[in-house]
Amino acid sequence: xxxxxxxxxxxxxxxxxxxxxxxxxxxxxxxxxxxxxxxxxxxxxxxxxxxxxxxxxxxxxxxxxxxxxxxxxxxxxxxxxxxxxxxxxxxxxxxxxxxxxxxxxxxxxxxxxxxxxxxxxxxxxxxxxxxxxxxxxxxxxxxxxxxxxxxxxxxxxxxxxxxxxxxxxxxxxxxxxxxxxxxxxxxxxxxxxxxxxxxxxxxxxxxxxxxxxxxxxxxxxxxxxxxxxxxxxxxxxxxxxxxxxxxxxxxxxxxxxxxxxxxxxxxxxxxxxxxxxxxxxxxxxxxxxxxxxxxxxxxxxxxxxxxxxxxxxxxxxxxxxxxxxxxxxxxxxxxxxxxxxxxxxxxxxxxxxxxxxxxxxxxxxxxxxxxxxxxxxxxxxxxxxxxxxxxxxxxxxxxxxxxxxxxxxxxxxxxxxxxxxxxxxxxxxxxxxxxxxxxxxxxxxxxxxxxxxxxxxxxxxxxxx
Amino acid sequence: xxxxxxxxxxxxxxxxxxxxxxxxxxxxxxxxxxxxxxxxxxxxxxxxxxxxxxxxxxxxxxxxxxxxxxxxxxxxxxxxxxxxxxxxxxxxxxxxxxxxxxxxxxxxxxxxxxxxxxxxxxxxxxxxxxxxxxxxxxxxxxxxxxxxxxxxxxxxxxxxxxxxxxxxxxxxxxxxxxxxxxxxxxxxxxxxxxxxxxxxxxxxxxxxxxxxxxxxxxxxxxxxxxxxxxxxxxxxxxxxxxxxxxxxxxxxxxxxxxxxxxxxxxxxxxxxxxxxxxxxxxxxxxxxxxxxxxxxxxxxxxxxxxxxxxxxxxxxxxxxxxxxxxxxxxxxxxxxxxxxxxxxxxxxxxxxxxxxxxxxxxxxxxxxxxxxxxxxxxxxxxxxxxxxxxxxxxxxxxxxxxxxxxxxxxxxxxxxxxxxxxxxxxxxxxxxxxxxxxxxxxxxxxxxxxxxxxxxxxxxxxxxxxxxxxxxxxxxxxxxxxxxxxxxxxxxxxxxxxx
Numbered sequence: 001x002x003x004x005x006x007x008x009x010x011x012x013x014x015x016x017x018x019x020x021x022x023x024x025x026x027x028x029x030x031x032x033x034x035x036x037x038x039x040x041x042x043x044x045x046x047x048x049x050x051x052x053x054x055x056x057x058x059x060x061x062x063x064x065x066x067x068x069x070x071x072x073x074x075x076x077x078x079x080x081x082x083x084x085x086x087x088x089x090x091x092x093x094x095x096x097x098x099x100x101x102x103x104x105x106x107x108x109x110x111x112x113x114x115x116x117x118x119x120x121x122x123x124x125x126x127x128x129x130x131x132x133x134x135x136x137x138x139x140x141x142x143x144x145x146x147x148x149x150x151x152x153x154x155x156x157x158x159x160x161x162x163x164x165x166x167x168x169x170x171x172x173x174x175x176x177x178x179x180x181x182x183x184x185x186x187x188x189x190x191x192x193x194x195x196x197x198x199x200x201x202x203x204x205x206x207x208x209x210x211x212x213x214x215x216x217x218x219x220x221x222x223x224x225x226x227x228x229x230x231x232x233x234x235x236x237x238x239x240x241x242x243x244x245x246x247x248x249x250x251x252x253x254x255x256x257x258x259x260x261x262x263x264x265x266x267x268x269x270x271x272x273x274x275x276x277x278x279x280x281x282x283x284x285x286x287x288x289x290x291x292x293x294x295x296x297x298x299x300x301x302x303x304x305x306x307x308x309x310x311x312x313x314x315x316x317x318x319x320x321x322x323x324x325x326x327x328x329x330x331x332x333x334x335x336x337x338x339x340x341x342x343x344x345x346x347x348x349x350x351x352x353x354x355x356x357x358x359x360x361x362x363x364x365x366x367x368x369x370x371x372x373x374x375x376x377x378x379x380x381x382x383x384x385x386x387x388x389x390x391x392x393x394x395x396x397x398x399x400x401x402x403x404x405x406x407x408x409x410x411x412x413x414x415x416x417x418x419x420x421x422x423x424x425x426x427x428x429x430x431x432x433x434x435x436x437x438x439x440x441x442x443x444x445x446x447x448x449x450x451x452x453x454x455x456x457x458x459x460x461x462x463x464x465x
Numbered sequence: 466x467x468x469x470x471x472x473x474x475x476x477x478x479x480x481x482x483x484x485x486x487x488x489x490x491x492x493x494x495x496x497x498x499x500x501x502x503x504x505x506x507x508x509x510x511x512x513x514x515x516x517x518x519x520x521x522x523x524x525x526x527x528x529x530x531x532x533x534x535x536x537x538x539x540x541x542x543x544x545x546x547x548x549x550x551x552x553x554x555x556x557x558x559x560x561x562x563x564x565x566x567x568x569x570x571x572x573x574x575x576x577x578x579x580x581x582x583x584x585x586x587x588x589x590x591x592x593x594x595x596x597x598x599x600x601x602x603x604x605x606x607x608x609x610x611x612x613x614x615x616x617x618x619x620x621x622x623x624x625x626x627x628x629x630x631x632x633x634x635x636x637x638x639x640x641x642x643x644x645x646x647x648x649x650x651x652x653x654x655x656x657x658x659x660x661x662x663x664x665x666x667x668x669x670x671x672x673x674x675x676x677x678x679x680x681x682x683x684x685x686x687x688x689x690x691x692x693x694x695x696x697x698x699x700x701x702x703x704x705x706x707x708x709x710x711x712x713x714x715x716x717x718x719x720x721x722x723x724x725x726x727x728x729x730x731x732x733x734x735x736x737x738x739x740x741x742x743x744x745x746x747x748x749x750x751x752x753x754x755x756x757x758x759x760x761x762x763x764x765x766x767x768x769x770x771x772x773x774x775x776x777x778x779x780x781x782x783x784x785x786x787x788x789x790x791x792x793x794x795x796x797x798x799x800x801x802x803x804x805x806x807x808x809x810x811x812x813x814x815x816x817x818x819x820x821x822x823x824x825x826x827x828x829x830x831x832x833x834x835x836x837x838x839x840x841x842x843x844x845x846x847x848x849x850x851x852x853x854x855x856x857x858x859x860x861x862x863x864x865x866x867x868x869x870x871x872x873x874x875x876x877x878x879x880x881x882x883x884x885x886x887x888x889x890x891x892x893x894x895x896x897x898x899x900x901x902x903x904x905x906x907x908x909x910x911x912x913x914x915x916x917x918x919x920x921x922x923x924x925x926x927x928x929x930x931x932x933x934x935x936x937x938x939x940x941x942x943x944x945x946x947x948x949x950x951x952x953x954x955x956x957x958x959x960x961x962x963x964x
Contacts, residue, residue: 018734029746036753047765054769058776076768091611094587098768110604111764114587114614116834118865119855120841122587124752125615126745135741142734150730241646241729245487245639248733252631257498260619264505267613275607276516276591280523289564291534292553292906340608347610364616375611 002169002176009147009177019146022139027185029135030128034190037127038086038197040113044097045201048078056423064414067396068322071103074392077385077424079109082372083203084211087194088129090373093117099382101389101424103326103396104288106333109382128190129367132219133360134255136186137226141247143178144230145240153240171231171460179227183220191216207430214431215370221449222363228452232459258358266351272343281336286329298324316411319400326393333386341379345436348375352437355444362448365441369434376434384426392421471662478670487639488674495624495632496682500689502621507579507690509618513590513607517571520591527567531555531914538907549906551807558893558911562886563809568594570602570875570920575862576697579690580704581622581854583863586614592875594920596882597809597816599771600827602875621686622861625708626854629679630715630740636675637719638733641667645960646729654959660726661956668720668949676712680705700860703931703938707860710941711853717948724955747848755840762830767823774822778815789814799895806894813887838865846940853941856934862924874922881918 014020055075062073078098085092096109114122151157194212198204230247237243290298298321299311305324311317348365355362368374396417405411482488535556542548551560571591578585586609592602617623641664644650653663683705687694694701722735778785786803790796845852858864889911898910 018731018738022734022738025746029749032753033749036749036756040756043760044763044765047763051765051769055772058772076772078765089615091615094609094611094614098765108605108608111768112587112606115604115606116588118834118837118841119851119858120748120755120844121752121837123851123854124748124750124755126749131745135745138737138741142737145730239646241639241642244730244733245635248635248737252628256627256631257619260616260623261501263610263613263616264501264619267610268508272608272610274512274516275605276519278608280519289552292538292549295553344608344610348612351612368612378611 002173005169005173006177006180009173010181013143013147013177013181016146019139019142022142023181023185026131026135026139027189029126030131030186030190031193033126033131034086034128034193037089038193041081041085042197042201044113045080048080048097051076052078052424059421060415060418062418064412066410067399067413067417068103068319070413070418071393071396074100074102074389075424076100077388077426079378079381080426080428082377082428083198083205083208084194084215084371085373086197087127087190087212087215088367088371088373089125089127090129090368090371091375091378092373093125095375095378099385101385101392103322103393104286104329106282106329106337106386106389109378109385129215129219129364129371132186133222133363133367136182136223137255137360138248138251140178140182140223140226141230141251143181144174144227144234145244145247147174147178148231148234149237149240149243152234167463168460171235171456171463175224175227175231175456178230179220179224182223182227186223187216187219207428210431211370211372215367218363218366218370218445222359222445225359225448225452228456232452232456235459235463254358255360258354259361259364262351262354262357262361265354266347270343270347270350272347273340278336278340282332285336286325286332290325295321312406315404316401317406319397319405319411323394323397323401326397330390341382344375345379348437349440352441353444355441356447359445359448362441362444365437366445369438369441370431372428374434374437376436377429380429380434381426385424388424395421469656469658471666474658474662474666475669478666479673482640482667482670483674485640488636488671491632491635492675492678492682495628495679496685498619498624498628499621499682499686502619502624503579503686503690503692505618506582506585506620506622507692509582510574510578510585511691513585514574516607517573517591520569520571524567524569528915531565535907535909535914538905539909540906542904542906546906548904549908551809551908554907555914556907556909556911558886559807559809559813559890560908561911561914562596562890563812565914566594566596566882566886566917568878568882568917568920570594570871570878570922572868572871572922573924575700575924576693577687577700577704578861578863579621579687579692580700580861581625581857581863582618582620583622583858583861584865584868585863586618588865588868590871592872594875594879594882596879596886597812598879599816600820600823600876602872602879621683621690622854622857625683625711625857626850627744629708629712630744630850633675633712633715633719634733634736634740636671637668637716637723638736639729640671641719641723642727642729642732645726650726650959659957660959661953664720664723664726664956665949665953668716668723672712672716676709679712680708683708697927699927699931703934704857704860707853707856707934707938707941710938710945711849713945714849714941714948715945717945717952720952721948721955722952724952726956726960743848744850748844748851751840751844751848755837759833759836759840761833761837762826767826767830770826771819771823774819778819778822782811782815785818786811786814796891796895802894810890810894813883813890834869838869841865845937849941849944852937856937859930859933862930867924870925871922874920878918878920885918 059075062070076098081092093114094112097111097113099109100107114125117125148157191212195204198208198212229250233246234243237246301324302314302317302320303309303311306314306320308314314320351361352365355365365374369376399413399417400411403411538549538554538556540546551557552564554560555565569591574585587606589606592605594602644653684694718739719736722739723732727735783803787800790800790803841851841855845855855864859866893910901909
């Protein structure tokens, strides 16, 4: 009986051209956004893979040189776009894609895709997740309004309830019809498209499949929320006008205003130091070019470390000093940059926790986490690249220190040493390993879903012809 | 029966609408969002200005430190205090040029900057200017939380571009349809009033309250954000005019959507669809199309080319230097010194060569950015929210063009520094500064550290920015008037179910 009721409600929905066409138009925009994102990602990944291979070749074939010069030459590391970036670009357009892993510096990742974007490019930046989480609720509210409030206004609801054996099943069928239509048109096609694209581009790992399944589940669950709220408000509002005003106002508040305001609030309550302060502090504490007075201090430290009385007794004093400075800089970078990135993660956790104020916030935080496009995933790449850089530079310095050398007798090495450094490869973290923002967001979303469903059940119990 | 005149109806409607709690609730929320947005942007810009001030202090402290070091190196060389290597010696001109130059280009904010965030959250507002960075400054940015950048900041520009139309949709959609939804429209229709007169007076009454309130709220928001309004009065007048025209545009759209006097649900659904189309749909389609038709040169490819070019130039550096020396009368006889010159001096010859080889790709990248900017400018007329956002940013001085000018100025500053320092560095090859009688720790080939060119970025006169937004303001007003006229023409009969 329920399936028959749902089918009837779907038929009514499809007859309302305005609501149905709005749903179809959003579905088309979602596929368009996915296509744009997937093309960009495929193009970018192909570029990065080709240039990463060229970098490796350059590293191996750099010829005979001083190992520390090789550490300066080093390589560029590129961050591949994750498999699901087409579904939710998250932070990706606003974080760097490549980093130079040179000696003395923990460089920033550069080449943010949106760095020089025109206004059209930035305004047109969207993703299926952003559209489903942002515009999806408005369209679902419109469907709910069409099925419930207008029925009430025209009196057909009263007739239907009078004839129904179980009025609650009538409410349930309306929710299911709205939810089903939205999920089937907004989530399922783009999920299948993502499956197809990932499969054809060789990115369909078990982790990607799991992430995709959970992402689709998240989106479908999220759409249940506006379906329940839309029907609830349409049932309880005193008139169709009031229902419409409440739904539209609610959409503005929960989708447009609160997420941005919450983001500002996270910035305000957990402010980040400015880049200028961070860079200046690193320059002061770990300069790449140190003074003659610093050199004197380094010399004293080296004499103690090597337990010798003359600097000439150290096999390769220049390289020993470089190694000393390099290792000191690691501690500085960990403290300053590590602390800075920790504060960024803290902001993200606070933002996800504010999901209790708006389910859209919870959806945004969860979606980016599942797609592997939030800052915690970017941080994983930053840390991986930095570990590689340190290993490379330490290896070069160690080789220098192991060979006696001086200004007139420099030590050099060749491809035998360069090939001891493995090629840089990056494996993105598996699902569940970067969930600091996902857990509070999941809690918030469950809270919203539970609340909305509970209220809907209560409202359905009280319903009478 | 004599029909009441427009003025009579208008007077009645103004009094009636002015008592609507809905109108004031919407305007109050909108005003609060303006204040929040302006204060939020002002805080960001204040933090950026503080960073500029810290940079200026750091530059001064750096200069003082250099002076101290130079004085300390004015002592004779001894076994315990040997000569300072050139890369640690700020009195050595080549060492100074590569390792001690500490200058920055900064982009100050304009007085009206809280009006719109523009690109000020994304594009760098200060740049370290180094002598040998290829083609300008090294890429850098101020780190802002990327989640916040992706979501967008809640700024006054956002509130004006996106929330103001929604507020107008709610006000028009609910206040014009009140009689219809309460079954009173048939009473109105029974009078001699024509539907278009009724629609026009109701909409004019709403606008009479909404427009001054919005403009006043913008002024209050800017004042709350600490803007010195008197310092930016031409831009402020331009902004108020622009906001008025944007309000007229959306009012025209609303009148057109309401011309058949639909129910509130019908009106709001139609207007919300237009809003989604203009605010999200068309920009998304436009950006996707622009990306497909004119793909950006890959930044990864630039990394690759730069690496290959560096390798090629370094591999042939002696050949290149021989050629450069041969072309210079002052260096022709110093070719024997090529093998001895230091890294910094070599860079003064090799960096321009690398830039020359990179130029085709850099021109392609710049050309793509220009085409995208032109496309965005045209799109601003087709998609008014885009054009409005760009015009607000232009008045605020946070627009992409001013950023582009800043980057160009930073490059010009780098070239000015090169014009100052390169000749001094290269002069030391053929005519080295004579060493003093008693060898000193420092080399002392440079003593004009305090006379370096100074970076200055002057803003275009405010009337130019104000004049630049006038065509869009006129276009928005014309569109609004056209839609309103069309709406009034279409409103030639009462809805069938009320007649």
